[in-house]
Amino acid sequence: MKKTIILFASLLLIYSCDNEVDIISPVIDPSNFLAQTTPLPNSSKLVIEGVYDVLDGKDLLGDQVVVKWNRDRLSIFSGNNGGYLVLDGGYLDSVIFFIGYWRYATNTETGVASFYIPSDEGGVEIILGDTTATTIRFVGDYGVGNGLADRTLVLKFNRDFSQAVKQSEFDILAHRGGGRNSDYLGVSENSIEMINIAERFGSTGIEIDARLSKDGVPFLYHDSDINLRLCQKSLIWGQIEDFTWAQLRTLLTLRNGEKIPSLREALEFVLEETLLSVVWLDTKDVDVVNASIALLTEINDRAITMGRDLKIYLGIPAQDIFDAFAAYPGHQQIPSLVELTIDQVRQVDADIWAPRWTQGTQNSEVQQMHAEGRLAFCWTLDETSYIEEFINEGEFDGILTNYPTIVSYYHYIQQ
Amino acid sequence: MSKKLLLKTFLLQVFILCNFAFAQQLNFNENAFFYPHSFRSGQIISSLGLSTAKLPEDVVETDDVFRAPLFSYKLKYGLPENFLAEGGVETNLITFHFSAGPKWNYEDDKWGFSVGGDIAYWFGQLEQFGFDTKFTGWILYPNLSAGYRFNKFTLSLKSEVVLNLAETSTNGELEISNDLDFYNGWTIGVYLEQPLWKDNYVVIGIRSTFLKFYYPMWAAFSTFDRTFFIPEALFSFNF
Numbered sequence: 001m002k003k004t005i006i007l008f009a010s011l012l013l014i015y016s017c018d019n020e021v022d023i024i025s026p027v028i029d030p031s032n033f034l035a036q037t038t039p040l041p042n043s044s045k046l047v048i049e050g051v052y053d054v055l056d057g058k059d060l061l062g063d064q065v066v067v068k069w070n071r072d073r074l075s076i077f078s079g080n081n082g083g084y085l086v087l088d089g090g091y092l093d094s095v096i097f098f099i100g101y102w103r104y105a106t107n108t109e110t111g112v113a114s115f116y117i118p119s120d121e122g123g124v125e126i127i128l129g130d131t132t133a134t135t136i137r138f139v140g141d142y143g144v145g146n147g148l149a150d151r152t153l154v155l156k157f158n159r160d161f162s163q164a165v166k167q168s169e170f171d172i173l174a175h176r177g178g179g180r181n182s183d184y185l186g187v188s189e190n191s192i193e194m195i196n197i198a199e200r201f202g203s204t205g206i207e208i209d210a211r212l213s214k215d216g217v218p219f220l221y222h223d224s225d226i227n228l229r230l231c232q233k234s235l236i237w238g239q240i241e242d243f244t245w246a247q248l249r250t251l252l253t254l255r256n257g258e259k260i261p262s263l264r265e266a267l268e269f270v271l272e273e274t275l276l277s278v279v280w281l282d283t284k285d286v287d288v289v290n291a292s293i294a295l296l297t298e299i300n301d302r303a304i305t306m307g308r309d310l311k312i313y314l315g316i317p318a319q320d321i322f323d324a325f326a327a328y329p330g331h332q333q334i335p336s337l338v339e340l341t342i343d344q345v346r347q348v349d350a351d352i353w354a355p356r357w358t359q360g361t362q363n364s365e366v367q368q369m370h371a372e373g374r375l376a377f378c379w380t381l382d383e384t385s386y387i388e389e390f391i392n393e394g395e396f397d398g399i400l401t402n403y404p405t406i407v408s409y410y411h412y413i414q415q
Numbered sequence: 416m417s418k419k420l421l422l423k424t425f426l427l428q429v430f431i432l433c434n435f436a437f438a439q440q441l442n443f444n445e446n447a448f449f450y451p452h453s454f455r456s457g458q459i460i461s462s463l464g465l466s467t468a469k470l471p472e473d474v475v476e477t478d479d480v481f482r483a484p485l486f487s488y489k490l491k492y493g494l495p496e497n498f499l500a501e502g503g504v505e506t507n508l509i510t511f512h513f514s515a516g517p518k519w520n521y522e523d524d525k526w527g528f529s530v531g532g533d534i535a536y537w538f539g540q541l542e543q544f545g546f547d548t549k550f551t552g553w554i555l556y557p558n559l560s561a562g563y564r565f566n567k568f569t570l571s572l573k574s575e576v577v578l579n580l581a582e583t584s585t586n587g588e589l590e591i592s593n594d595l596d597f598y599n600g601w602t603i604g605v606y607l608e609q610p611l612w613k614d615n616y617v618v619i620g621i622r623s624t625f626l627k628f629y630y631p632m633w634a635a636f637s638t639f640d641r642t643f644f645i646p647e648a649l650f651s652f653n654f
Contacts, residue, residue, distance in 0.1 A: 021473075021641065081640060106640040182473035182639075229472060356545035358636075360587010382638040385591045393589070403638070 023184050024145050026112045029088070029099040037090025037097055043129030045069040048117075048136065050160045051413055054078075057153035060102065060142060065155060066412040067138075070199035071275045074098055076155075077202060077409035082106050082384065084405040085113050086200045091127055094119035102142055105403045106384075108184050112149050115140030122157070133157075162415050171278050171398030172407045174203035175380050176222065177266070180402055181229060181255050188230070188254035190220040192261050192269050198276065202408025205278025206270070207315070207379075207400050210263050212288040217245035218263035218295060222284065230255055241285065263292065267299045271310060280337055280354075280377070280400065282315040289314070289324045293334055300335065313337040313352055322348070337377070342368060350374065354400070357381040361394035370395070381407075443569055446616040448653045449606035450562040450569035451529030453522045454493030461490045462618060464651025471643040474635050483507060485631055487651070497521065501533065507631050510539035514556070527571075529560040534580075539633045550633045552582035554599075568609035576601050577626060600626035600642055608653065620649035 049068050054061045062080035069075070076085040082105030087098035096117040103110040115138040117123045122136030138155040176189035178198030187193040190209055198206050209222040223230055226240050232253045236243055243251075245262070252260050261269075263281075270276050281296055283289050296312040303310040313335045316322050322340060325331050326348050337352035338345045342365055345353045353369045355362060357378040366376040379400035381387055390399060391410045401407050444452045448462040468483045489503035494517075502515040518531030538551040555578040562571035577599040583592050604622030611617045624645045628637070 104640070106638055108641070180476075182476070223476075229476060358541075358546040358548045358586060360547055360589060362587060383591075383593075383636055384638070385593060386586060386589070389589050389591060 021108055021184060023108060023186075024110055025186060026101050026110055026143070026146060028101055028112055034088055034090050034097065034099055037092045039090050040096065040126070041129065044126045045074075047126045047129060047131055047133050048074065048122075050136075051158045052076075052136075052138070052155040053158045055154040055156050057142065057151065057155075060151070060153070064158070064413065066409050067155070068202065068408065068412060070202070073100070073200050075200055075202060075405075075408075077405050077412070079384075079406075079409050079413075080104075081109075082403050082406040082409075084201065084408075087113065087115065091123070094123045094127060096123050096126060098138075098140070105183070105405050109144070111143040111145055111147065113140065113142040113153065114149055115153065115155075161412055165412055165414055168411075169397070170411055171205045171377065172203050172404045172411065173205040173207055173278060173280055173377065173379075173398055173400040174198045174201060174404045175207050175400055175402045177206050177208050177220070178203060178404075183402060186256065188256040188258050190222060190261070190266075191254055191256075191258040192266060193256075193258050195266060195269055195274065195276075198404075199274060201404040203276065203404040205276055205280065205398070207280040207282055208263075208266060209282045209284050210288050210292050211241055211284050212291055213245040213248055214242055215244040215246075216291065218288050218291045219245065219248065220261050220263060220266050224284070226252065228255075232257070241287070263295055267295060267312060270312075271299055271303055271306070271308060275309075277309045277311065278398070279310070279312040280315050281312055282317060283321050286320045286324045289321055290328065293328060297334065311335055315339070315354075316348075316350070339379070345369070345374065346372070352377055352397075354379055357386065357390065357399075361390060361396070363393075363395050366395045442614070443564055443608070446610070446614050446653050447562075447569050447571075447608045448489065448491065448616075448651075449560070449571040449573065449618060449620065450564065450608055451518075451520050451522070451527040451560040451571065452562075452564075453497055453520055453527075454491065454499045456493050456495050458493035459490060460653060461488065462651045462653045463488050464618065464649055466620075466622075466647050466649040468624075468629075468631070468645050468647045470629070470632060470635075470645060471637075473639060473641075474632060474637045474643070483631055485647075487649075491518075501531070505631075509541050510537065510631055510633060512537040512630060516556070518558075518560075525564040527560075527562040527564070530558075531560075532557045533575075537630050539630075541634055546634065547587050548634075549585040550582065551584075552595075552630065553580040554578065554630070555580055568607055571606045571608070572603065573606065574601065574603040577624075579628065595628050599628050600624065602626070604647075604649075606649070611652075616653040618649065618651045618653060620647075620651075622647040622649065 052065050061078040066077040074087045085102045087100035089098040098115040102113045122133050125133030136157040140153045141149040142151050142153050143149040178194040179185045180189050208220050210218050211221050212218050234252050236251045315337050317339045332349040336350040337354050338350040339354045352375045354377045369376045375397040377398040378396050381399050382402045387406050388410045399407050448460050464487045466485045485505050485507050487505040492500045497520050499518050505512040514533045514535035516533030518529050521528045533556040535554045540549045556575045558575035560573040579595040579599050602624040606620035608616050608618050627642050629645050
């Protein structure tokens with residue numbers, strides 16, 4: 001019997017164990033070299049974008065990569081383990097320098113990376129904004145973990161993005177504001193800090209989760225309860241909607257140290273500080289519907305006034321939220337996205353139909369939506385092989401994913 | 416004290432007494448399933464069990480202990496020359512896992528050893544809750560076992576390597592051949608077997624799995640390229 005008790009104790013001990021993940025934050029540009037460089041003008045940035053062959057560094061990146069500027073960084077997307085690089089850059093004389101990090105999206109492998117574009121291999125043309133430049137070559141190196149950048153990376157311009165890609169309005173939507181806590185991106189899901197870096201992963205839009213505090217303030221948070229998956233240890237515990245906004249703001253800290261953002265703060269940040277064009281506002285509880293509608297209407301109107309290409313859609317994931325939305329006066333004029341049936345999409349005249357990806361590409365249903373002037377997104381597609389198939393064989397107008405870097409690669413590499 | 420509680424206490428006492436009463440007449444070779452003893456040719460021992468697992472927080476997105484029940488039925492059939500054939504089925508209702516394979520046992524006084532391999536075919540299918548997906552796969556499990564026979568119970572250790580041979584998923588009209596790593600990981604389990612009453616043996620086991628892809632969790636479509644520690648607890652009856 002003693003041994004049985006010991007066995008049970010061991011079992012409890014094992015059950016209490018967690019999977020530990022090694023997180024490395026590579027030290028980027030410790031000498032602050034880039035401060036000596038001049039930022040590239042926007043006309044130069046477009047010249048750099050395209051599909052590149054990997055001449056050296058195939059172990060890290062595979063054979064081809066996509067080079068794409070986002071709001072404030074140069075991103076490189078590969079088809080190898082969802083690998084990507086995020087680089088800051090500038091030019092000195094006629095040489096262009098980039099310093100940043102690489103990372104595999106599906107695990108936590110990372111390291112530093114740096115490049116330069118020699119003056120005679122595209123540097124001069126890029127700085128001048130010469131769009132006919134086709135001999136661009138990135139020469140650089142990368143390190144693994146906290147190691148020095150001692151492995152060679154060379155990229156050579158292969159082609160511009162295809163006309164189909166350039167004309168496409170395909171949306172790459174990042175889950176939870178840009179990524180989940182389980183992706184170990186260094187910032188917390190559904191935080192302003194996460195939204196701030198979402199574009200670096202290729203996102204053109206984000207999905208965020210809204211709940212309502214006890215005193216009626218909508219805020220960003222996914223789960224129904226306060227838990228250690230999303231928050232640091234705190235003095236408050238239980239259902240998150242049982243607390244006032246002041247309590248949540250002062251007593252709760254997100255997993256990576258951020259303050260929990262209100263929905264207003266998040267949407268204003270998207271409007272004023274990013275170039276994101278779509279927000280999928282996922283309403284997690286029926287109570288938050290009316291407050292969300294008021295806020296998204298205000299921000300959408302401000303976006304129009306500013307001439308900003310931004311549209312915020314009210315996400316309707318469940319029947320109770322659908323019922324609340326359908327009962328809202330004038331709901332047909334509110335941008336909305338329905339995850340339910342296409343009949344329900346029609347019933348509330350939603351702008352977007354958004355089925356779960358596990359139902360398949362459903363091309364005939366998507367075509368019906370297009371014929372009615374609606375869009376179709378699918379969620380939440382992370383499987384690399386299916387991402388490739390959905391992009392090549394599906395007709396969705398956007399994909400919600402935890403791996404926007406992988407979606408970006410397969411989208412931009414299309415012929 | 417309620418009548419129900421009294422009855423439970425009484426039954427528990429009866430079980431414990433029976434345990435001691437028959438402790439002197441134990442015949443592990445007729446009743447132990449996990450302890451790697453010799454089998455007579457044609458001898459059959461089965462084990463019907465229920466296991467639970469703590470799934471990785473990163474995949475299931477909850478920090479609570481999440482239990483994933485898995486029902487299992489396993490059978491061993493004695494063959495000549497210390498060989499035996501083992502087969503089994505595991506299911507969590509949306510997933511079925513069928514396995515079979517040979518083993519060779521060696522028994523020396525109170526020690527028992529076994530070496531073998533199982534090949535498994537598994538499939539999962541879900542056509543509700545927004546799913547229209549199927550997943551099938553083949554897995555190879557080379558394994559080693561060692562056990563020690565105490566006076567009143569046996570304690571056995573079993574370790575196996577998990578190798579993904581093939582897997583395919585179907586999503587709506589799309590069929591994809593996935594590319595899971597061939598080497599998926601390994602497991603190690605400890606199993607205690609003892610009689611509950613007469614020749615009715617129970618098994619309490621804990622198994623640590625270190626796997627990238629945990630097949631009962633296929634519907635989560637985990638895309639992490641990381642090895643997860645997934646502890647399992649097993650309770651089963653031998654007969």
